[in-house]
Amino acid sequence: MNNILKSISFIFHPLIIPLLGVIFYFTKSPKYISLQIIQAKLISLFILTIVLPILLYFLLKTLGKAKSIYLETTKERIFPLIVNCIVVLLVLNRILTANQIIELYYFFVGILISTLACLFLVFMRFKASIHMTSIAGLFMFFIALSIHFSININGTLAIMFILTGAIATSRLHLKAHTGIELIIGFFVGFIPQLILLKYWL
Template identity: 75%
Template sequence: MDKVLKSISYIFHPLIMPLLGVIFYFLKSPIHIPFEIIQAKLVSLFILTVVLPILLYFLLKTLGQVKSIYLETTNERIYPLILNCIVILIVIYRIITPSQIIELYYFFIGILISSMSCLGLAILKFKASIHMTAISGVFMFFVALSIHFSININSTLALVTIIIGAVATSRLHLKAHTSKELIMGLFIGVIPQLILVSYWL
C-alpha cells in the first residue's frame, strides 16, 4: 500500500496537470483546429511545462537551492515557483494567446494565479499542497468545459474526483502535508479557475 500511495504522487504530479488539461480540451472541443496546430501546441507545452521544469530542478539542486524533488520546506519552494510562474507567462504570451484559444488562455491565467498564490504563501512560510492545487484546478476547468460545450463528461469528473481523493490520501500518508495544507491547495486551485470562467464561458 505504501508503494501504491507513493506512486500516486508521481503519476499525478503537478507538472503534467496543465498538459493533461490541454489534451482534454483538444479531445472534447467541438471547434475545428487543424491537427498541425494541435501537434505544435502540445509539443511546445510539453517542452515548456514538463521538460524545462525538470531541467531547472536539476540546476537548482546542483546550485544547492533544493534538496529533493519533494520540496519539503517552504524555502525550497520559492525558486521553483518563481521559475514556474515565468514559464507560465511564456506560455501565455507565446503559445496560448487569447486570440487563438481563449478557453486555454484563461486556463493558464488561472494556473499562473494559483502558482503566484502558492509562492506568496511559501514566502509567508505556509506550504500549500501544489499537488492538490494542480489537480483541483484541472477539475474545475473540466467542469467549466462541460458547461461551455454542453457535453456530458460525468464519468471523467467522477474519475478526477476519485483521483483528488487518492492524491490527498497519498500526501497525508507520506506526511508531506497536513489537512489544512491540502484544503488550502484545493481552494487555490479551484477559485482562480472558477472566477475566470466568467471571462470565457
Template identity: 65%
Template sequence: MPLFGVVYYFSISPRYFPEEIIQAKFVALFILTIILPLLLYLILKLIGIVNTVNLETTKERIYPLLLNSVVVIIVLKKILTPSQSPELYFFFVGILISNIACLLLAVMKFKASIHMIAITGVFMFFIALSIHFSINLNDTLIFMAVSTGAVATSRLHLKAHSYIELIIGSFIGLIPQLILVTYWL
C-alpha cells in the first residue's frame, strides 16, 4: 500500500519532479517496501519465528512489525525528505506511527487488522491529497471506499478478525494520517 500511495502521488501531483528522481524513488521504494519485506519474511519463516504469511498470532506479528518499522525509518532517513515532498514524507511518518501502534498492541496480545491499517491510511492520504492539490479525485475516493469495505468484508468472511479488530485497525491507519496532514496541508 505505501508504494501504491507513492505511485498515485507522483501521478496526480501538479508539482514538477524530474523523471529521474521519480524513477529513483520508485525503484528504491520498491526494493525497500516490497522486495526487502519479502526477503525478511522468508528469513523469519526459515528460522521459525513465523509460520504463515497470515501472522495469525500476536506473537508472530512482533518481529515482522519491528522489522517493518526499521524499513520505514530507513525510507524516511534515506529516500524521502520533508523539503522535497512533504506529503510523502509525512505519509510515511504516519505509516511508521501506525506500525508502532500495531506493534504495541501485538505486544499487549491484541491483533489489530494490518489490512485495515494499510487501506485506511492510504484512503486518508488520498483524501488529503485531493484537498491539498484542490483536484477532483472522486473516482479514486469512491474506489478506495469500496476497496476498504471489500477488505473489511473479506477479513470477516475469512474469520481472520473480529469487528473490533477491524475497527481498531481502521483507526490506527486513519488517525496518524489525519493528525499529520496538518504538517503539510
C-alpha cells in the first residue's frame, strides 16, 4: 500500500496536470482544430511545462537548493513557483492566446492565479498542497467543459473524484501535508477556475 500511495503522488505530479487538461480538451472539443496545430501546441506545452521545470529541478538540486522533486519546504518552493508563473505567462502570450482557444486560455489563467496564490502563501510560510491545487483545478475544468460542450463525462468526473481522494490520502500517508494544507490547496486550485467561468462558459 505504501508503494501504491507513493506512486500516486509521483504519477499525478502537478507538472503533468496542465498538459492532461489540454489533451482532454482536444479529445472532447467539438470544434475543428487541425492535427498539425494540436501537435504543435502539445509539443510546445510539453517542453515548457514539463521538460523545463525538470531541468530547473536538477539545477536546483545540484546547487543544493532542492532536496526532492516534491519541494518539501516553503523555502524550496519560492523560485520554482516564480518560474512557473513566468512559464504560464509565456503559454498565455505565445501558445494559448485568448483569440485562439478561449477555454484553454482561461484554464491557464486559472493556473496562473492558483500559482500566485501558492506563492503568496509560501511567503506567509504556509505550504499549501500543490498536488491538491492542480488536481482540483483540473477537476473544475472538466466539470466546466462538460457543461460548455453539453457532453456526458460522468465516468471521467467519477474517476476524478476518486483520484482527488487518492491524492489527498497519498499526501497524508507520506506526511507531506497536514489536513488543512490539503484543504487550502484544494480551494486554491478550484476557486480560480470556478470564478473564471463567467468569461468563457
